[in-house]
Amino acid sequence: MRLIPPAFTVFTFIFPLFSRPANAQGTLSAIPRTIPVVNRSPYFGVWATTEDTKVDPTVAGTVPMTWSWRALNWTGYVRVDGQVWQWLGSDHPGVTPATTTGTYLSATQTMFTLDAGPVTLNVSFLSPVEPTNLVRQSFPFAYMYVDAMSKDGQAHSVQLYTDVDSSLISTRNDTVEWNTTHTASSVYHDIRRRSASSLELYDVAEDGNLFYAMTESSAVTWQTGTFSDIRAIFTGAGKLNNAEDTLFRASQDQNHTVLAFAVDLGNIINTAEPVVWAIGHVRESLLLGYGGTIGVERRVSYFWSQYLAIKDGIDAFLADFPDARARAQRLDEKLKQEGSVVSDEYADLVALSLRQTLGAIEITLPRFDAKSGWNTSDVQAYMRDMGVSKRANPVEVIYAAMPALLYLNPKILMYLLKPLFAFQSSDKYQNAYASPDLGNDYLTATGNGTNTKKLGVEHSGNMLIMAAAYGMQTKDWTSLNPYAKVMKTWADFLVTEALHTKDQMSADGLTGENQSNLAMKGILGIYAMSKIREALGPNGEETYFRDQATSLASQWEQSAVANGDHISSVYGQPATWGLAYNSYAAQLIAPDLFTKKVFRDQSDYYDKQADTAPAFGLAYDSADPHVVKSHWTMFAAAASTSARARDKLIRSIHDRAFKKSTAAQFGTTYNADTGASLPLGGRSSPAQGAMFALLVTDIQGKPSDSSSATSTSKNIGGIVGGVIGGIAGLALLAAGVFFCWRRWKNNRTLAEKKGFDGDAMTTTSFSSPEVLSITARSYPMTPSRYSEMPSELVPVPFNAAERSPISSPSVSDSHPSPVLSKGAAERARNAANTTRRAQAQLPPSEQSDDTTALSYLPPSSTTSHNLHQEVEVLRREVSMLRAQQQQMPPATPTATMISASPSAPPPYYSS
Incomplete structure (x- = not known):
């Protein structure tokens, strides 16, 4: 050269x-x-x-x-x-x-x-x-x-x-x-x-x-x-x-x-x-x-x-590299500039969340058809529940990622909702409430028709809120029209179930009646249906659902506002509190449904609580006082009317995300006192798309176009500082x-150079995707020399009756013990392999489906750790917990109408 x-x-x-x-x-x-x-x-x-x-x-x-x-x-x-x-x-x-x-x-x-x-x-x-x-x-x-x-x-x-x-x-x-x-x-x-x-x-x-x-x-x-x-x-x-x-x-x-x-x-x-x-x-x-009338269909990548x-x-x-780098730099600068209007800490969190949010999503088409070519009108997107389970299109995670999707391209949000809508609009789905996902196995995302009524308010509210947010942002109400019937069914369910949440559970694992935050979501779902029906064509339903939402919102305020200064976590229990993070959705689609003073007072309450909060922020709920959920913390920050409260909440997320004593990736769920990572704590989760929430507070405007964005931010490259x-x-x-x-x-x-553009063209022949056969074969497993830990960890469940965590051995990344010797590490691997083999011999109803994740007690120490210790602690716990689970009685099977979902309702979970 x-x-x-x-x-x-x-x-x-x-x-x-x-x-x-x-x-x-x-x-x-x-x-x-x-x-x-x-x-x-x-x-x-x-x-x-x-x-x-x-x-x-x-x-x-x-x-x-x-x-x-x-x-x-x-x-x-x-x-x-x-x-x-x-x-x-x-x-x-x-x-x-x-x-x-x-x-x-x-x-x-x-x-x-x-x-x-x-x-x-x-x-x-x-x-x-x-x-x-x-x-x-x-x-x-x-x-x-x-x-x-x-x-x-x-x-x-x-x-x-x-x-x-x-x-x-x-x-x-x-x-x-x-x-x-x-x-x-x-x-x-x-x-x-x-x-x-x-x-x-x-x-x-x-x-x-x-x-x-x-x-x-x-x-x-x-x-x-x-x-x-x-x-x-x-x-x-x-x-x-x-x-x-x-x-x-x-x-x-x-x-x-x-x-x-x-x-x-x-x-x-x-x-x-x-x-x-x-x-x-x-x-x-x-x-x-x-695949609708054809049953199950194979989905391939859009490209x-x-x-x-x-x-x-x-x-x-x-060939596209020079252009691709230039586009990436423009997007980097745009996000830096817009995020820095709030604070440098906020800009950091937005940037850190971007890749892992979109990296969990795949954009698909049905397989190539020799007669008609590629059907580029049937675009669907699928999201894997990274860091928690293998679930496909987990609704509460899509809800958390909604701000990033609305900011970057609202159509991707609709592409994620589309397979959920399609399955639940079919005769394969008989429930009157929305499903939590498309199944426990990402690679077989054919639908989940099991009995998840306990999560009915949670996910019916999520789906309706996201649908309305998409329509309000894009004005593309036509895409929602085929699903008007199923959405009305969900809204009817919410009218009867939302206010008092009887026998309901939130995605965070909180159970019991009169959950104020969950009820708010349900009421917002009803209001969302009124907006959807109004846009699709008034037929009287829009008035009915708007009146119901308005009435329920008034009753909710009378029950949920404790002592006039904050929203209690449970009606009538002023000592309870939590992040009323669904107020972000209220700001997004229904800014006038609730009295504005309620949210002003709540913001002031955050401000006061933050002054005495643990080192890494406010817990998501007083019933689980040692657990922070950063995605919901950001929702609360975006909905806050107080800049002081907002900045304190953002700073607490930033402190944990950039804490050098924990090795976990940017996770959603961790210990409030130590920042310790929790098993199934959403490492690398797309739920962190919630970090975009402050960039998406007015969805009446035009969608952002990241590809053409320009920036006036300062050049902080090498030349300026060198x-x-x-x-x-x-x-x-x-x-x-x-x-x-x-x-x-x-x-x-x-x-x-040759261009790398995105204008889809219909092709007449393609060898690989259409001839690939789908098989599901099983092979004897040889432990990999690359595997340092099992990928899915069974957690300690939340006790719904007592609203308190069940005691468990400490799950901590803070033990000061030295790195294990090779012999000790090998014994731990053998123990984990033994429990896996024992698990595989159980009947399906007794096997862990790796989807449970609710709440955890804090670790016992604040001492720093290293990566090997963190991995080994988690490995020992998974061995013990899986062994304990084998002794639990099997779940009672229930009938199902889909081919890919388990015969028993999945355990409840948390993002």
Whole structure:
């Protein structure tokens, strides 16, 4: 690769003074201990963390992981003047990790500045967020790109290397197969299990295909084979042999297979443009959904409607990189600017929530039909209940994520509601209330018709509120018209059940009569129906439901307002209190239904309570005083009329999210006193889309268009902060010349490249999705060497009768005990495996379906911890709790009318 012209060398001398990569606009003001690296689908998420709580996380010298702590083998080397450093992945013998000098995070990107001897690397990971372009949003690929620059102004010989293996697509020690493919413009590897099945194990989809791609050039070499051989070839020669290993082997072979690329940058002072890789996780069939008269139908990703083959999508994705990065930076800056109007802490939370919210959602079409092609009018979206269970389209989680969806693209909210509406409008569903989800298994999202009447007020209210919010935001009431009948049924149910919530339960696990917050949601659902009916065409029902909602709201105020200063959690019990978070929905769709003084007084009450609250914020309810639910805290903050109360609530969420002594990802549910993570506490949950609530308080306006947004926020990139002393003017001048030249070069490239647009075209032939057969086979399980903990943990249930948590062994991430020895860890793994085998032998009605999550007692200590201790504590508890559950009496089966749901009603749960 050629040298940069001398005119640009001045810029390179001042490079060490620049504190941030050039693409670090819109970055967060703080860095949490565990950060997203890639987040593109429920089964394609990569995170980075750190054992040392005094430093920021990095990808250099540490193991990337999934949200459920499964280690991933993703490796990167840089060879500088013949010496090798590692810039991605864990330490390898004889290879020195690059030194991390900066970690930066924005809404769409994660960036690291790394020193490798005389060269500095900017390593960036971009997860595109393209909510208004369904092709781009549904294409499950991310970018990794690297810039290199000399620290001493001298030219150095630089080669880059990276490889992946099968750890993202398999937890079993079975055979994997791979290919290397050359297209007109790119070269890519792919790897998959030989015995693929439409199942998941330890949160890994077993029919996944991992793709790793680069644009073809003379500087790029590639190879597949055993990791020891391939890495040795690169460290010795600085390039690979363009050779494919066809000896397929077990995924967990001691010398397992890697798919590698190397790039020779030549003797450089700095790279003129970044080196770019694309990495993707593709499942040709995403899930089974309810297909109406045809029964069950296979759903595939929307992007297939644009491309005849995956190679076409990869070529377009790589070619689109300059534009994709520019769009991402605009969105980063827009969110930073708008969030900072509230506070820097709030802007941080919005940015941190974005990727995990959309990363849990897949946008689908029915499979390709040879006669009619792709039916792009039948778009449905599916959400996996990340961090809690495997449920499909959990209604309370969609409700929590509603602000982000309304802000980014309200149509995605409707796409999520559509399969719920469709199933419950059919003769397969006989209940008079809304269902909580589409089933306990995300991959079989065909509907849930079981008896969940206890959750009837909760989810009937959720569904009607979200439907009205969608209609009011978009004015697209036509999409709701086919479901008017079922929505009226739910509203009728609420008229009789909402006010006193007899025999009802909230999604938080609170039970009993006269729950004020739950009742408010039910009353809002009735009002929502009046707005829907009015928009669809008045027939008298709109007046009836409006009058009912108005009457019930008046009765609610008389019962729920305690001592004139706050909303009691339970009618007539002024000592009870809680976050009346459904007041956010009132502000959104019914700002005049309740007396405004009620919410003003409630805001003032939050303000006073926050002064004596535990370290990490107000509990969601006084019945569960040690548990915080951050998504509901943000709803309460958005509905607050007091800026002081709002800011205190936001600050409490921020303090916990960026707490360095806890390793969990951005979770919804944690201990109020210590911030300790709770099992099934919503790690990486899309419910954190609630962080957008303050950006969506008036849905009468126009939908936001993130793709065309511009920003006037300050440029907080490296150039602004890096200039020191008397060389400031020269530095800025040189930098300006450099970037003008670079922009000219990029514009010339853009004029030549193939576009990656979102205009869906009907295709006439496509081989992969329509011929893939759906199987559900079972294989003997071999414990994975990557598995650090079971992915779903059985929690301690809430005692509905006593409204208090059942005592349990401490679930804490705060024990000061040393890291377990290998022997102790092995015994813990054996114990967990024993309970799993015993569980598998039970009849279905006695097996855990991994969906229960209610409430927990606080841990006993506030001492900090490390990741290994947290994992081991959770592992020991799951072994004990599953053993206890085996002794419980079986649930009584009830009749069901759907093929995919369990025969017994699911245990109740909490997000």
